[in-house]
Amino acid sequence: MHGDERGLGSRLAFAVMLVACIAMVLFSIAVSGHAILKILETTPFMGIPVDALGNRIPIQGYPQLGFGLASAVVFTILAFGIAMLGMSRRRRLN
Numbered sequence: 001m002h003g004d005e006r007g008l009g010s011r012l013a014f015a016v017m018l019v020a021c022i023a024m025v026l027f028s029i030a031v032s033g034h035a036i037l038k039i040l041e042t043t044p045f046m047g048i049p050v051d052a053l054g055n056r057i058p059i060q061g062y063p064q065l066g067f068g069l070a071s072a073v074v075f076t077i078l079a080f081g082i083a084m085l086g087m088s089r090r091r092r093l094n
Contacts, residue, residue, distance in 0.1 A: 014086035021079035025072055032068030035061040 038061030042049065049057040 010089065011086070014082060014089075017082050018079055018086070021075050021082060024075040025079060028068045028072035028075060030068075032065055032072065035064035035068055037061075039065065 039059060042057060042059045042061070044059075051057055
């Protein structure tokens with residue numbers, strides 16, 4: 001295997017990992033947005049929401065919001081690290 005072929009495979013692997021991390025960040029943002037909408041649906045603006053039998057309806061969406069925000073931060077840091085590692089390897093190869 002020549003040096004050019006190995007460098008191309010390495011660059012391709014870094015590009016795939018970077019695109020996957022960016023996709024996960026976007027997915028995490030979508031999960032957070034859906035959770036915010038769920039919270040707004042179940043948040044009482046006037047009084048306590050109850051169903052037809054008088055049982056309280058709990059506010060929903062907080063676990064999804066926490067998951068979405070945490071994963072967005074983690075995957076953003078991971079994508080930044082992969083990009084920096086790829087750039088430092090690129091400088092070493094040139």
